[in-house]
Amino acid sequence: MTVRCVQNCVTLARRAGTPHKGAKQRKGLMMRLGVIGGSGVYDIDGLEGAEWQTVETPWGAPSDQILTGTLNGIDMAFLPRHGRGHVHSPSDVPYRANIDALKRLGVTDILAVSACGSFREDMAPGDFVMVDQFIDRTRHRASSFFSSGCVAHVSVADPTCGSLSGKVAKAAATTGVKLHPSGTYLAMEGPQFSTLAESRMYRDHWGPDVIGMTNMPEAKLAREAEICYAPIAMVTDYDCWHPDHGAVEVSDVIRVMKANAANARATIHALTQDLSGTHAPCPHGCDTALEYAIMTAPEKRDPGLVAKLDAVAGRVL
Numbered sequence: 394m395t396v397r398c399v400q401n402c403v404t405l406a407r408r409a410g411t412p413h414k415g416a417k418q419r420k421g422l423m424m425r426l427g428v429i430g431g432s433g434v435y436d437i438d439g440l441e442g443a444e445w446q447t448v449e450t451p452w453g454a455p456s457d458q459i460l461t462g463t464l465n466g467i468d469m470a471f472l473p474r475h476g477r478g479h480v481h482s483p484s485d486v487p488y489r490a491n492i493d494a495l496k497r498l499g500v501t502d503i504l505a506v507s508a509c510g511s512f513r514e515d516m517a518p519g520d521f522v523m524v525d526q527f528i529d530r531t532r533h534r535a536s537s538f539f540s541s542g543c544v545a546h547v548s549v550a551d552p553t554c555g556s557l558s559g560k561v562a563k564a565a566a567t568t569g570v571k572l573h574p575s576g577t578y579l580a581m582e583g584p585q586f587s588t589l590a591e592s593r594m595y596r597d598h599w600g601p602d603v604i605g606m607t608n609m610p611e612a613k614l615a616r617e618a619e620i621c622y623a624p625i626a627m628v629t630d631y632d633c634w635h636p637d638h639g640a641v642e643v644s645d646v647i648r649v650m651k652a653n654a655a656n657a658r659a660t661i662h663a664l665t666q667d668l669s670g671t672h673a674p675c676p677h678g679c680d681t682a683l684e685y686a687i688m689t690a691p692e693k694r695d696p697g698l699v700a701k702l703d704a705v706a707g708r709v710l
């Protein structure tokens with residue numbers, strides 16, 4: 394199935410209280426849970442009415458088709474960040490198309506699953522970290538939907554949704570995995586892993602807890618699209634700073650990733666069992682991030698760019 398410009402249809406259906414087939418009956422705004430699967434997580438099982446949908450966006454094609462359906466009565470939309478078969482390098486993931494496509498499908502909340510290296514002895518391979526801060530060292534990626542012709546500035550002081558992250562943490566805890574409730578993720582450009590000097594500098598002077606290549610600009614774009622975003626980072630290695638572990642090898646990462654992926658799937662299942670299916674107004678304001686963010690006067694806006702922003706910013710344009 395191909396979805397083109399469905400934003401208005403989705404919004405109208407949700408406001409009219411029309412539940413998605415198989416979804417729980419709801420009062421208020423309907424939740425649709427988006428899951429972005431990282432390395433090792435290319436699908437999720439158990440969806441009722443599962444269908445891989447092609448979604449077109451003004452920002453190009455997303456990483457892959459999007460798997461929709463319901464899980465424990467919750468509307469779901471799953472997108473493998475690197476595509477099935479891991480075809481997109483971290484620098485080339487179409488981050489804007491991915492977030493736009495999820496928004497276009499009516500996603501209100503995103504659980505972002507990622508592999509990461511650790512800078513802390515006590516964050517060991519196999520542990521999960523609820524990331525709540527970022528240091529953005531990416532350099533070659535479009536990091537905003539907005540630009541000249543429609544300028545907007547959203548706050549990313551608190552770049553993740555504390556409310557959704559709390560629910561994800563509770564779900565992850567049911568799997569028995571060791572969970573760290575807070576952590577700072579350094580987003581590097583990649584695709585090479587860090588040099589020893591970089592790894593030591595990050596660890597000794599900058600203070601991040603984990604390192605990965607993909608959560609930026611994803612988190613910033615989710616905020617611009619007014620979607621609650623909860624990243625869960627699954628530790629696969631100690632990066633290269635650790636005297637007992639040496640360089641990061643993909644073979645080691647893949648071995649740990651397989652166990653992590655099973656725990657990620659269990660977390661997603663537990664999360665859907667705990668959700669009501671309603672997206673209550675976000676207490677942190679994620680879903681109103683654009684309220685006062687757009688600076689460009691209406692008569693000065695570029696109509697072409699405004700048209701491209703129909704899904705992510707249609708609420709305020």
Ligand SMILES: CSC[C@H]1O[C@H](OP(=O)(O)O)[C@H](O)[C@@H]1O
Pocket residue numbers: 430431432433474475483506507508509583605606607608643646
């Ligand atoms: C396979 S290790 C490097 C690779 O894994 C992570 O991807 P994701 O964040 O999508 O799980 C990391 O960021 C790198 O892209």
Ligand SMILES: Nc1ncnc2[nH]cnc12
Pocket residue numbers: 508509510511581586587604605606629630631632633641646
């Ligand atoms: N050490 C590391 N650095 C960057 N990305 C990673 N993904 C998994 N391990 C990583």
